[in-house]
Each structure stands twice: as structure tokens, then as C-alpha cells.
Amino acid sequence: LSLSACSACKVVRYCSKACQKKAWKRHHKAECKIFGLHQPEVIGHIVRATMRLLHMRLSGQLTENQWSALLNLKSHKDKLKITDTSFWPDVDRACQDIKIWANTNVEQDVLEDLICIFVINSMSIASPEGTVLGSCLEPFAALMNHSCDPNSAFFFEGPELRVRSTKTITAGEELTISYTDPTESFDFRQKQLSNYYFICKCKKCEKEGLGEWRTGDTEPNRPTKESQHMLRALLQLDPETTSPEALEASASRICREGCPGKRWPRDLPPMHSLQIHLAQLYRERLNWPKVYSLWLKTCFETDPSIWESQYSLRRVEHFMHYINVEVNVANLLFEADSSVQELQQLKSTISAVQYPHIKRFAEDARRAYGRDSTMAELARLWERRWDDLLKGQGSDPRLLVSYWASNEGKLELKKYELKLLEWAENFGV
Numbered sequence: 001l002s003l004s005a006c007s008a009c010k011v012v013r014y015c016s017k018a019c020q021k022k023a024w025k026r027h028h029k030a031e032c033k034i035f036g037l038h039q040p041e042v043i044g045h046i047v048r049a050t051m052r053l054l055h056m057r058l059s060g061q062l063t064e065n066q067w068s069a070l071l072n073l074k075s076h077k078d079k080l081k082i083t084d085t086s087f088w089p090d091v092d093r094a095c096q097d098i099k100i101w102a103n104t105n106v107e108q109d110v111l112e113d114l115i116c117i118f119v120i121n122s123m124s125i126a127s128p129e130g131t132v133l134g135s136c137l138e139p140f141a142a143l144m145n146h147s148c149d150p151n152s153a154f155f156f157e158g159p160e161l162r163v164r165s166t167k168t169i170t171a172g173e174e175l176t177i178s179y180t181d182p183t184e185s186f187d188f189r190q191k192q193l194s195n196y197y198f199i200c201k202c203k204k205c206e207k208e209g210l211g212e213w214r215t216g217d218t219e220p221n222r223p224t225k226e227s228q229h230m231l232r233a234l235l236q237l238d239p240e241t242t243s244p245e246a247l248e249a250s251a252s253r254i255c256r257e258g259c260p261g262k263r264w265p266r267d268l269p270p271m272h273s274l275q276i277h278l279a280q281l282y283r284e285r286l287n288w289p290k291v292y293s294l295w296l297k298t299c300f301e302t303d304p305s306i307w308e309s310q311y312s313l314r315r316v317e318h319f320m321h322y323i324n325v326e327v328n329v330a331n332l333l334f335e336a337d338s339s340v341q342e343l344q345q346l347k348s349t350i351s352a353v354q355y356p357h358i359k360r361f362a363e364d365a366r367r368a369y370g371r372d373s374t375m376a377e378l379a380r381l382w383e384r385r386w387d388d389l390l391k392g393q394g395s396d397p398r399l400l401v402s403y404w405a406s407n408e409g410k411l412e413l414k415k416y417e418l419k420l421l422e423w424a425e426n427f428g429v
Contacts, residue, residue, distance in 0.1 A: 003133065009036035011043075013133075019159070030055050034101045043101075045135060047094050049122070050114045051102050053137075058104070069139045075116035076197045091115050120196060125156050136161060146196070147176035148189055149204040153313045157373055164368065166312055183306045184269045185228065227258025232270050235277055244281035244290070251278075266297075267305040275302060276318070283325075289342040292329050293424035295322040300421055311368040319361050320375065323354075323382070330354055346423055353416050355390070356404040358382045 003013035006020070009032045014020040024032075031051055035043060043051075053070070056062045062070070081088050095111040098104070121142040122135040138161050141154060152175045154163045169175065180192040186208035193200050231254055234247055251274055255264040264271055279294035299315075299322045307315045332340045333347045343350070362379035369375040387397040403409045 006032060008032050011035040011048075015158075026061065027052050027055050027059075030059075043097075046115060046118055047098060049118050049135065049137065050094070050111065051098055053114055053118075054098070054102055054104060054106060066139075070117065070137075071110075071113060073117045073121050073139055073142055075113050076120055077112055077116045079197050080116055080119070123154070123161070144175055144177050146179040146193065146198075146200060147202045147204075148178060148180075148182050148200055149202060150176040150178045150182065152177050155313055155369065157369075162370070162373075164313065164370065166309055181269075181273075183272055185225075187225070188228075188232075188269065224258050227254050228269065230254045230258075231274055235270065235273060239281055239284075244278055244285065244287075247281065248278060266302045272298070272302050272306060279321075279325075286339060288325070288329050288332060288340050289427065291325050292343065293427045295325050296420055296424040298322070300417055311364055313368050316361070316364045316368040316375065319357075319364060320378070323357055323361050326350060326354060326357065327382075342427070346420065349416050349419055353413065353420070355386055355400060356409070356413050358386055359401060359404065 003015060004020070006012045006014070006028065012023070012028060012032075012035065014023065020028075031048070034051070035048065053062070057067055080091075091112060094115060095108055098111055099106070118135075118137055121139075122137045123141065124132050125134045125136050126132050136156070141161055141163065144152070144163070151165060151167050151169050151173070152163050153166050154161055154177055156162070163175070163177070165175075179196060180189050182189070182204075184192075186205060189205070190200060231251060234250055234254075237247065255271075258264065275294050275298050279291050279298070282290040282294065295318070299319050303312075303315045303318055304310075309315070329340055329343060330350050333343060333350065358379070362376075362383050365373070365375040365379040390397045390400065404413060
């Protein structure tokens with residue numbers, strides 16, 4: 001996703017000219033000059049958001065009911081004052097600056113409330129690649145309670161925040177989302193949730209708090225928590241100074257020491273995050289065999305062990321990345337590129353699985369994100385390209401779809417996927 005900065009202030013970024021024009025009329029005209037006079041670190045995103053909310057209120061864009069709904073959100077101001085002593089002096093300075101920059105006499109208490117409400121209730125807007133693009137404060141969505149085993153998930157579709165069910169929901173059942181990574185360990189989740197000033201007591205937390213692990217994991221000798229902490233520390237290393245090869249070597253050593261004589265359980269954090277992080281780093285270096293092997297393990301081993309539904313937003317997003325890599329690898333193999341020499345033995349297998357994988361992604365994207373979503377549109381684009389390619393080769397796509405949906409086709413696809421996984425395992429990532 002390419003974002004263009006405002007040519008005047010160079011701070012606010014937009015996804016399109018239409019979005020920029022709309023924002024200019026709505027709020028940016030009033031803030032652009034102020035933002036341009038100060039460095040982004042002086043006017044951080046929390047201060048900018050607070051100023052924008054004030055402008056929208058004073059200009060009549062937020063009704064009395066909308067303003068009341070906003071101020072009724074939990075601020076945890078009193079707790080923030082006590083527990084985050086380094087943060088509160090910044091809040092006080094920000095309030096004074098906002099009064100000057102926005103030329104307003106709004107009470108200090110109201111400004112403090114707005115800042116704290118934004119900190120506690122805002123949601124990160126991220127690209128499919130995981131890059132944080134901004135923050136969103138949506139009062140209605142902020143009212144949704146947390147569960148470490150949620151029945152819903154949210155994502156952003158253009159200017160819209162959409163909520164989709166991730167499992168069957170009965171009439172009258174509460175809709176829940178996760179405020180943290182639900183695949184993480186009990187201790188890690190509780191630490192993250194302490195930022196929201198509550199202790200999660202969902203069924204999943206009650207079970208794991210008593211020492212019961214994920215379904216199907218019966219290994220008595222668990223890797224130590226120290227090993228998990230060490231692996232998480234690897235995720236924080238600067239990629240500019242640490243190569244993916246060095247990161248992988250360190251991770252392998254920690255896994256061997258934390259789980260001697262056995263493979264690190266695929267469902268145990270933070271292996272999931274580490275695999276994806278390594279895949280991204282290796283992709284930057286165009287090391288396609290490493291990237292392909294990591295996404296293979298993520299989508300066909302790790303994801304099924306930690307995400308109950310095939311239509312989980314995260315699983316579908318990961319599968320999208322996998323297919324993108326698979327298509328690149330297949331093209332490089334066709335061109336006999338030396339960068340994929342290690343994959344030459346799998347050329348026919350990779351070629352065979354592309355179409356059924358794209359068809360699976362298309363169905364999963366429609367089910368998970370909705371037929372009118374960008375993810376579903378991407379799937380349709382890939383489908384059309386492949387259908388046109390097959391027709392050009394004299395094949396009937398409908399016959400292929402029918403075959404891969406049959407029991408015989410499913411068994412053949414499974415055989416191909418196991419062959420690819422076996423290669424990924426022997427490749428040694």
C-alpha cells in the first residue's frame with residue numbers, strides 16, 4: 001500500500017487523492033499549518049488525534065450524542081496517573097500545547113480525558129503486510145469486550161472498520177474481539193492486557209492459568225519460559241544490524257536448549273511470530289527458498305495447530321502471503337533463475353498446486369472477509385488470470401475445479417502438500 005504525504009505539512013499521509021480532498025475539507029485545512037510548523041515527534045499522533053477530535057466537535061461535525069458517546073468511553077485516567085508516571089508529565093505538556101495550537105479554552109480535565117480515551121480505546125490500522133498505518137477511534141467498536149478466544153475479529157476496509165464472525169454465534173451471545181494476540185502464551189497475554197487495566201478470566205485463560213495447554217499438546221516436558229523470553233527478544237533486534245541467518249541460528253540454538261531432544265512445539269509462542277518475521281527478512285534479501293519454506297510451515301503446520309477455523313482472518317491473510325510467494329517462485333523456476341536452484345526438484349509439484357491453492361484462497365477470502373472486500377477482489381483477480389491462462393492452453397477451468405474438489409483431487413493435493421512440507425523440513429529452517 002502506497003501512501004502519499006500532504007505536500008504542505010509533510011506529516012499526514014493519504015491512500016488516494018480523493019481521500020486527501022475529503023480530509024482537507026473535513027479537518028486537515030484547520031490543522032495542516034500547525035503540523036507543518038513542528039516536527040512529527042513534537043506533535044505525536046496522540047496529540048494530533050486529540051486536536052482533530054476537538055476541531056470536529058467545535059466545527060459541529062460531531063453531534064452532542066456522538067461527543068457524549070466518546071467521553072463515556074473508559075479513560076482509566078486515575079490509574080494512568082498512578083501506574084505510568086513517565087507518561088503523565090507528557091500528558092500535562094500536551095494539554096498546554098493543544099490549548100495554544102488549537103486556540104481553545106477547553107478545560108484541562110476534558111483534554112486529559114480525550115488523550116486517555118484515545119490511548120486506551122484506539123485501534124491500530126495495519127496493512128495486510130502488518131505495517132501500522134495509523135490509529136482509529138471508533139466508540140461503538142471500542143465497546144466490544146475482550147476474549148482470548150474471541151468469536152469475532154475486526155479489520156479495515158478503506159475508511160470502514162468491519163467486524164466479522166470467526167465462529168458460529170448463537171442468538172443473544174455477546175460479540176467479543178481480542179485486544180492482544182490470542183495465539184500468545186497466558187503470561188504474555190495477561191501482561192499485554194494489563195495495559196487496559198483488567199485481568200482476563202475467559203475460559204481459555206482459566207484453563208491455561210491452571211497449567212493446561214492447548215488442545216492436542218500432551219508433551220510433559222515444556223520448553224522453559226526463559227527460552228520463550230529469549231525468542232521474543234530476537235524479534236526486537238534491529239534487522240539493520242542482525243542478519244536473518246544470524247537470527248535463525250540463534251533461534252535454533254534457543255529451541256534446542258529449551259526443548260532438548262525434541263522439536264519445539266509448533267503451537268507454542270513465539271514460534272509463529274518468529275517464522276513470519278524471518279520470512280519477511282529473507283524476502284527483503286530475495287532468498288526465495290527460505291521464504292517459501294517458512295510460509296509453507298506457517299500455513300500448513302503452524303496455523304492449523306493454533307487457529308481453529310480455516311476462515312480465521314489471520315489464516316487467510318497468511319495464505320495470501322504464501323500464494324504470493326508461491327507465484328513468484330513458480331515464475332522464477334520457469335525462467336530457470338539461479339536464486340531458486342534449491343527448488344528445481346519441486347518445479348512440477350509447485351506448478352500443480354498453484355491453481356487449487358488460489359481457488360482455496362478465493363473461497364476462504366470470501367468467507368472470512370466478505371465478497372465486497374479488497375481481499376476477495378484480490379482473489380478474484382488471481383482467479384481470472386489463472387482461468388485466462390488455462391483457457392489459453394486449451395484447458396477448461398471448470399473441469400479442473402471439479403477435479404480438485406473431488407475426493408481423488410483432494411488426496412492428490414494433500415500428497416503434493418506433504419511433499420512440499422517434507423522438503424521444507426529437510427531444508428532446515
